Amino acid sequence: MSVLRVDRITKSFDQETVIEDISLELNKGELVSLLGVSGGGKTTLFHVIAGLSRPDQGRILLNNVDITGRPGQVSYMLQKDLLLPYRTIEDNVALPLLIQGMKKKDARKRVSGYFSQFGLEGTQKKYPAQLSGGMKQRAALLRTYLFSEQVALLDEPFSALDMLTKSAIHDWYLQVMEQIQLSTLFVTHDIDEAILLSDRVCLLTGKPGHITREIRIEEPRPRGKDFPLSRRFLEYKQQILSHLESQCSETISVS
Amino acid sequence: MTKKSPSTISKLWSCSAVLAVLLIWQLMTGSGMIDAFLLPSPLQVGKTLITEFPILMEHSVITLSEAFVGLVLGILLGFFMAVIMDRFTFLYQALYPLVVLTQTIPTVAIAPLLVLWFGYEMMPKVILIIITTFFPITVGLLTGFRSADPDAVSLLQAMGAGQKQIFFYIKLPEAMDPFFSGLRISASYAVVGAVISEWLGGFGGLGVYMTRVKKAFSFDKMFAVIFLISFISLLLMHGVEFLQKLCMPWKQNPAGK
Incomplete structure (x- = not known):
């Protein structure tokens, strides 16, 4: 469905x-x-x-x-994590719930359950600037999911x-x-x-x-x-590349 | 030897510069190169400051309450202007030149008019302070509101946020930094504004005290009150910095992991 x-x-x-x-x-x-x-x-x-x-x-x-x-x-998520620098990770993640009208206390409670699942334990009270790039994307993804x-x-x-x-x-x-x-x-x-x-x-x-x-x-x-090292993977890649090449006469800026 | 942090070293330099100026001043006046009645020595000013302290405090209370009331009203007006100008583009276009124009009015010229219109009480002083203090606040807040990341704004919109939520979640916190920069300026303007308006009419306050001692040619008292005003302004600016730290906890040790 x-x-x-x-x-x-x-x-x-x-x-x-x-x-x-x-x-x-x-x-x-x-x-x-x-x-x-x-x-x-x-x-x-x-x-x-x-x-x-x-x-x-x-x-x-x-x-x-x-x-x-x-x-x-x-919801959507961009390359930029767009975590608001003035909110703790916990409050950033809870943002979609707050916008939907949930009370701050309830939102924090609801959010806290997901931190370990998303590998974000211990970051609740930190600010985005204190996290690494990978951690910030995880937090942004959790926010997207909660939305x-x-x-x-x-x-x-x-x-x-x-x-x-x-x-x-x-x-x-x-x-x-x-x-x-x-x-x-x-x-x-x-x-x-x-x-x-x-x-x-x-x-x-x-x-x-x-x-x-x-x-x-x-x-x-x-x-x-x-999987990325397997033959099957390379065959998919070959298929995709040849299609893209046949479609674009211009230079392809794929990485 | 322990290592000193860069800020401690820079403080050391700025303190020694102030001390050097005071020392040179003391030497020039103390040695009789400059007559004491034209320019009292720093030590003389210090002594006067101590003997005059009770009277100065009475006047300070008046000046500071004018400054405080004016500043608070100035902040409120500045805030209101910034919010409506940010919300409605036509108001921004209409009012911005007018707001800038208010800053080209020389304070000294308008103060006597305000005294004529509103009398010798607190009113004209407060109005003058409002005129001088709201501008840095409005400009600071407007800059902040406009620096909000458009991607963050559209993300919140995608989450279903309305104008009000975008304002409180993004624009307002985004504007905190420029707001406090504006407030630092406004706080010192408020004290200076109060003193200037007291010069031109009033029953009490540091400005009134200044005109009195000037007429008596008591230059030591004059300098004592100048020292005091500088000190109050510095104190206010530090107070604003302290407030800023309280209001912006995310600025504390941002690099700590």
Whole structure:
């Protein structure tokens, strides 16, 4: 059953169409990646799904309810952690609950239960500046999760981290996802990351951007550390690369 | 030998500079190079400060209460202006030039007019202080409100936050730093503003005391009151810094892991 349905979305800015006729379905507990070059309209699509801007055409459905142009339904997370520097981690994470009108005391209580699950023990009373980059992204992810347990939109959430931290956070992410089964739409320009984390990878190419290919990653979960070194992994990567190359005559800035 | 922190060393330097100025002053006046009735020596000023202390305190209470009332009202006005100017763009465009214009009015010129309009009591003094203190507050807050990260604002919007929540969760805390910078300036303006308005009419206060001792050519008392005003201003600025630390706990040891 699909939790989120993106139905034929088209959006343009200043006469220029950025994304065209994009349709997507996200099933419960599934992780779908949108993979494409930078500036391909991925962020525009996220703003439309999050209700921050209205599409020219098309609809967004959450559990079969039309939420087009209505913020406050699905949460998103960016490359920047956007933790507010003047709030403790605990109060940052509790922010979506406070915005929904929960009392501060109740919100803190509710939040505290998740800290160990997300590997954030002992950071409750700290300020964001006191945490490492990887920890901050975990906190931001917990905040995203607390906002909506249904759908999370992650916009290149790990791309600002260094390689080792990134790899560690991938392992952690796969573990946490096993437990919480969050339906996730994941934007990235990192092919390895897309294959490692996703159930399906949607390739967004062209100008205006549209989805030209969808690849299912059949690898069973939980996925181990050896998956990225396996032959199957390389075959997926080959498939994706050759598709991207056939689509873009321009230089591809994938990492 | 123990290592000294950079701030201790910089304090050492600034203290010795002040001491050096006082020492040179003392030597010049003490040796008779400058006549004592034109410029009293620092030691002389110190002695006067002690003997005049009870009277100075009486006047200080008056000046400080004017400064306090004016500053509080100035903060309130500054806050109100900043909030409405941030909320409504047309008000920002309409009022900003007007707000800047109020700062070009010379205080000394407007003070006697205020005395004519509002009498010799507290009212004209408070009004003058409001005019001089609200500006740094308004500008500080506006800068802060506008420095809010637009990505953080849209994230909160995506979470369903309204204007009010965005204001309290992002804009207001974002503006704390520039607000306190403004307040530091405003606090010292408030004291100076009170003194200036007392010069031009009043029954008590450090400014009134100043005009009296000037007419009597008691330069030692004049300097005593100047010392006192500087000291009060410094004290107020430190008070603001202390308040800032209390209000912004996240600024404490930000690098500690």
